[in-house]
Amino acid sequence: MSQPILKAEGLKRHYELKGGMFSSDATVRALDGASFELTPGRTLAVVGESGCGKSTLARVVTMIEPPTEGTLTIEGRKIEPDSVAKDPDLRAKVQIVFQDPYGSLNPRQTIGKTLMEPLKINRPDVSAKEREQRARDMLQMVGLRPEHFERYPHMFSGGQRQRVAVARALMLDPKILVLDEPVSALDLSIQSQILNLLVELQDRLDLAYLFVSHDLSVVRHFCDDLLVMYLGKPVEQGPKDEVFDAPRHPYTKALLSATPQADPRRKRQRIKLQGELPSPMNVPPGCPFNPRCWKATEECRTVVPQLEGGDHRFACFHPLEPGEVPEPKTAEAV
């Protein structure tokens, strides 16, 4: 296996909220300590409920926002808050594809201009003619027709727009592509087309993907490794098959049990979690999952469990044993 291209250690991103006249200041722990590696040709999927910090993680890795704490290392170089401003090449290493293809393309620019813009800004040495040639080649690579070059985004369907967004992200030859829920705004039939395109591009260009998603059936087919997040903290992390087949953290188990299945006759054990997702402004002490966990003990309410283990790591004092069935009082067959 090749060397990891990006290493993240204890990434944190907190937002300070200025309190109004009658409320005190608050800190939103949107991302609270995530460590992982990205390797060329492999995909790390980040899953979790909405509001668990997935998109914040994507933004920090893309260097749109600096981490509050923790380090990000790309190709052995430590990223400082001003590294990007100093070295434009670094910016080109990581690119991002956004969730909403209707908002991520400039409505006043033709597709051609949108594709050429990154080159124009970052590679002034490339001639205008070559720039256009590269953009046209890229258009073909993502499966669009040459006549689309002159068109405006509003003339395209969601799937085509997402292809354009992928093409734009690839214009600078990045090594890492952050995919922030790239298919969740699309139809199912279009989703698979885009996913196939992404797989094909990964093979061809040896890209490292950070795939943010809440759709577990997509993740199952697409990723190599999995990172499960809850309230800004990773709770379980490991190779896809191990996590899917033998989840150790109760939250992972509950999350996996919520995946819809295509077979209506199969009985499935759906774990219904009690209570609401706590606000990231007010994370419960101890294990963040303890108020909703059926195995929580006194220890869980006071001590924060750390992520432990080798390849397959989890942050839980009472991990599930393989084959363990959750207690019937909180589990219901649906």
Added chain:
Amino acid sequence: MTDRTAELEPPAIPAQPKPPGPLKEFWNSFKENRGAVIGLCIFAAFLFIAIFAPWIAPYDASEQFRDALLQPPAWQEGGSWQFPLGTDPLGRDMLSRLLHGARFSFFIGIIVVSLSLVTGVVIGVIAGFSPKWADTLIMRVMDIILSFPSLLLALVLVAILGPSLINAMIAIAVVLQPHFVRLTRAAVMSERARDYVTAAKVAGAGRFRIMFLTVLPNCLAPIIVQAALSFSTAVLDAAALGFLGMGAQPPTPEWGTMLAEAREFLLRAWWVVTLPGVCILVTVLAINLMGDGLRDALDPKLKRS
């Protein structure tokens, strides 16, 4: 939205007709509004007159005919075709003066609008992108300007600068400019949060590029509408200042100034007062109709219900 199906059609289909360009699309929705088209025609006619006034007008604007003082228009008793719209108290041809007056009105409109548009848009974009304290500062200054009745503020400014057409234009531009600032800032703030702006940032676009090349073109629709409507306000305000003696000075054939000069003849010679007034009315009305059409065509959010 026929292009939605484009993904499904077989690639063998020969090249489809080129989709209509943005300009063509704009024209199609603009011409649905009949009032707007009429407004545009009148506006174009006035523009033509303004440009070619010296060649169309039968006489020079300040040429006096001492033997034909206050002569009524041609169709009235005592009128003659030598002066189709009659003459004013100093024996100058009304038609020639009105034609020349169109020049001044357009000159005022264009200068005032471009002055307030450029400064307003630049300040608005800066306010939309700057940190909260600077934004608050800029907007409060604009609020102060807006809190005065516009004509009164313009009068004060002219009184300070001295009455002349140029000073009147500067005053009106200052008065109109906060509207552009507000509009631009609001549009910028809603656009800058969108993903394509972040995407441009990730692509390495600098601050300046994002402000003026990425975000601003997407905010233009309401600004264009505001510019068109400000044009009529500028014409009207300049006429008002002229009427109050604070704008163009006689013998300039500016419509508002002409009104002021002819005030005392209101009962004796209706044409001296009415005709410049009608000119102002028609121009302002035409521009407003056109502006409404522009708004309907450019800004679907503001469409008439």
